[in-house]
Amino acid sequence: MPRELKPEELRWICPAGECAFENTGDVEPLTTIVGQDRALRAIELGLNIRQPGYNLFISGIPGSGRNTALNTYLDQLAPMLPTPSDWVYVRNFVEEHRPVALELPPGSAAAFATRVEGAIAHAVEDIGRTIESEAHVARREALEKASRAERAGVTEGLDAQAREWGLRIERAGDGLLPIPVSESGELLTPQQFQELPPERRSEIEEHAAELGSRLGQVMLQMRRLDRELLEAVRKLDEETTRAAVDSIFAELAERLELSADSPARRYLSGVERDLVDQIAEIVSLDQPPQAGVPVNLEERRRRFLARYTVNVLVSNTGSGAPVVIENSASYSSLFGRAAYRPAGPVMTTDHTTIQAGSLHTANGGFLVLQAPDIFGEPAIWDALKRALRSQEIRIEALGEQARALPTQTLSPHPIPFTAKVIVVGTPGVYHYAWGIDEDFRKLFKVKADFGPDMERNAESLAHLASFVRRRVDLGKLPPFDQPAIARVIEYATLLAGHQDKLSTRFVDLADIVTEAAYWHDLRNGSPEGHVAREDVARAIEEKRYRASLYEDRMQEMIEDGTIRIRTSGEVVGQVNGLSVYQLADHSFGRPTRITARVSLGEGDFVNIERETEMSGRIHSKAFLSLVGFLQGKYGLDRPLAFTASISFEQVYDEIEGDSASSAELYALLSALADLPIRQGIAATGSVNQLGDVQAVGGVTEKVEGFFDVCAAASLDGSQGVIVPGDNARNLMVKDSVAAAVAEGRFRVWVVDSIDEGIEVLTGVPAGERGADGTFRPDSVHGRAIARIETFLQRQRELQAPPVQPEKRADKKGRKT
Structure with missing residues (x-):
């Protein structure tokens, strides 16, 4: 009842x-944290298992305390964990486009960079001073003097022979040429040479040709001597400077407590070798520019020293594991980037422009991400998966092919990745990611589910x-x-x-x-x-x-009759259904007029919203369920000789959900039994094929919404709402509704079946089958069956063959 x-x-x-x-x-x-024991146990498990794949997905609606709970656990756990290493990027002197990543003890990166910078400055100063010292210059001049002596010895015999033949050996570009001279030793001009007697010209030309062939061999010896001098000077410079450089970096390595085979010590050894190789450039740093050539000596020195700059990527100066919370992640903010700077017509970059991302700063600790950020950008999710699978962070540039200017790219050495990644999102995002991406299931093995209540x-x-x-x-x-x-x-x-x-x-x-x-x-x-x-x-x-502007506007349209809703009187085949409107953080209920018509037919049921493609899948299913109820109730021993149509009046958006299916069925029963429905009563609830009224959502909003409409038209005690019995504990109505019910001016019924609801709406019992399988004629179902029988009889009449009139004989005996 x-x-x-x-x-x-x-x-x-x-x-x-x-x-x-x-x-x-x-x-x-x-x-x-209260009310979330399941989620808290999952967080504790996920944070403490340090094996690959045990990353966390924090699932829950916004405002459920998921971030607070997570932060509380992280604040407790992170300080107890070891502080992770520092990381720096340095120049790769073998492959310049592949900067080297160095791992350093926690909190030491900044000091390492400062001391390396000081050692470099000291070494450059010592190299410049040593190369320009008197002792070094003297040794270099001695080498050059010895080389000149050897060169003179090579050409001495040729010079004498050339003078004897009236020639002089002169340098021309990179070679030597025999040139005719006068008896006084002056070079002859071409005109003077032509004025010589022919015999003399021929003699000089023959001697010049012979001398020229011998000069070719001399030039080979001269070039060898040049190379030997350059090599000797280089070795001298290297020998002179290496002692000073070695002592500087040996002292630095000792102060930094670097072992001989550590990557940082190997890097310093590379710096030593490169400094020696760059002696000429170092010496030129303090030399004045050539006349007319604008050169900023300070900028030139800065650019040169940048090759030795230690780029501090991550410096963990605190204690415990880092916790990085990314609330607005982008690709570069997560994975880092190598910035570019203009250099003439191209864009260049080097190890000093590498910038850390959140994965770097959270390495060895915890990285908290928001699900929309990583799943909203495919490149981010793909890169994050690669980092978690390979357990390393790679800095990769995106969109190089789309750049307008040619660029120099870097491929820095990857850094091992050991952070725990925690993604915060809604249940819908979790199920979506779990369903479409197998990697997600492997990489995020722990879900902490925060309930809404x-x-x-x-x-x-x-x-x-x-x-x-x-x-x-x-x-x-x-x-x-x-x-x-x-x-x-x-x-x-x-x-x-x-x-x-x-x-x-x-x-x-x-x-x-x-x-x-x-x-x-x-x-x-x-x-x-x-x-x-x-x-x-x-x-x-x-x-x-x-938040109720739209709600109030809709109420105004109901009150002024733009949206037709009746709250008094009785109408056949019309009922007030109830809908919930969700606008951001505000929801409210309002009635919707549902109408049904029946006519002679063959058991067709027309859902006008479905026919016009304005019905969602759940609503279409619910409609078929109520059709199943009618077929089971009335079609066991007779065909359903009628056609029924049903519509949501003045609704212009898609109808979705099953909460109005009981109201739809009430309207159909009213139309079929030709019984009027009280318009002061609205109904909500879904229905199954057995006629059970099932629970729906938003019952409080629906009751309050219809109450507001009735109150605006004046409450008289006949108005009220029918809700499913299973929803009674879901009601939390406002004070005005409770007061009106207490005063008898508004009513709320709970029903468990369609039979109970139709009785409230019509005042007529639904009826029960008797022992003979029939319903009382004055019940709702009895009236509906009688109406169907009427339709069936009329259908039989229409389908019967026409009656032929009887033929009679006239007075003359003819049949007419």
């Missing part, structure tokens, strides 16, 4: 005895009161008295959508606490005193009002 709910059944009011304190001053602040019991009530105290302390708000805390708890029950539960949407609860304090200050004129229940109620109502 349908049951009318009492006012106290429409909502849960927190009893005074549940809160054994006078105000928040008597309550300890909340220091733990918790059981209401003495412990959870105490925790919620402690939460209010904590918000009061953090916000330096006035204390809340006991009734105010009770009202916050009731609001948590409203958000949970169940009288036996409390919401864990702590962000929303914190907002109400803050806003209630504001309304208290405004009402009281100062922050003195205690926040009262009326202040919390004002905060809740004002929050709803701020």
Whole structure:
């Protein structure tokens, strides 16, 4: 039987005895995470297993405390873990495009870079001073003098022979040429040479040719001597400078406590070799530029010394493991990048431009990411998977082919990756990623699922009161008295959508606490005193009002008749269904007029929304379920000789969900039985093929929405709402609804079956089959069957052959 709910059944009011304190001053602040035992155990497991693949996905709706819980665990765990190594990038003197990553003890990178810089400056200064010292210059000049002597010895015999033949050996470019001279030793001009007697010219030309062939061999010897001199000078410079450089870097390695085979020591050895190779460049750093050539000596020195700069990528100066929380991740902010700078017509880069990403700074610790950031950009997710699979971080440039200017690219050596990655997202994102990407299942083996609510019991009530105290302390708000805390708890029950539960949407609860304090200050004129229940109620109502513009506009259209909704009288085949509108963080209910028509036919059921492709899959399924009910109820021993159509009037968006299927069935039964439905009663609930009315969502919003429409048209005690019996504990109606029910001006029924609901709507019992399988003629089902029989009889009449008139004979005996 349908049951009318009492006012106290429409909502849960927190009893005074549940809160054994006078105000928040008597309550300890909340220091733990409440209502999420399952999620907390998962977090603890995921954070403490340090094996590959045991990364965490924190699943829950925003405001459920997932970030707070995670941060609490990280704050406790991270300081107890070892501090990870520092990392720097340095020049690769063999493959310049592949900078070398060096691992250093925690907190030592900055000192390492500073000391290397000081050693380089010292070495450059010593090299310049040593190369220009008198002793070194003297040794170099001795080598050059010896080389000149050898060169002179090579050419001495030729010079004498050339003078004897009237020639002189002169340098021309990189070679030597015999040139004719006069008896006084002056070079002959071409004209003077032509004025010589022919015999003399021929003699000189013959001697010049012979001398020229011998000069070719001499030039080979001269070039050999040049090479030997250069090599000797190079060895001298290297020998002279290496002693100074070696001592500088040996002392540096000792101060840094570097072992001989460590990567950092090998790098310093490479620096030593490169400094020796760069002696000429080092010497030129302090030399004045050539006349007319603008050169900034300071900039030239800076560019040269940059090749030895140690780029500190990660410096872990604190204690414990790092925790990096990325709230707005991009590819470069996660994986790092190598910046570019213009150099003439091209863009260049080197190891000094490498910048760390969050994976670098979180390495050895914990990296917290937001799911929309990594799944919203395929390149980020793909790169993150590679890092987790290979356990190394690679800095790779994206979109090189799309650059307008040619660029020099880097491929830095990868860095081992050991951070625990934690992704925070909603359940929908988790299930989507788990379903489409096998790697996700392997890489994120632990899910911490934060529920939207918790059981209401003495412990959870105490925790919620402690939460209010904590918000009061953090916000330096006035204390809340006991009734105010009770009202916050009731609001948590409203958000949970169940009288036996409390919401864990702590962000929303914190907002109400803050806003209630504001309304208290405004009402009281100062922050003195205690926040009262009326202040919390004002905060809740004002929050709803701020978000209810669309709701109020729809109410206006109902009141002025633009949207036709009747709340009085009776109509056949028309019922008020109820819909919930969700707009961001605000939801509200409003009635929708559902109409049904029946006519003679062959058992066809027309869902107008489905025919016009305005019906979602769930709604279409629900419609077929109610068709199954009608076929099972009326079509066992007779064909359904009618056609039925049903429509949601003045609805222009897609209809989705099954919560209106019971109302649709009520309208069809009304039309079929030709029984009017009371328009002051609205209905919600889904229906199965057996006629059971099943639970739906948003019942509180639906009851309040229809109440507002009825109240605007005047309540007379005949109006009310039918909800599924399974939804009774989901009701948390506002004060005005409960008051109207208590005064008998509004009613709420719960039903478990279509038969119970149709009786409320029509005032006529649905009827039960008797022993003979029939229904009472005056019941809803009896009337429906009688109507079907009428349709069937009419159908038989229309299908019967026409009756031929009897032929008779006229007076003459003819048949007519």
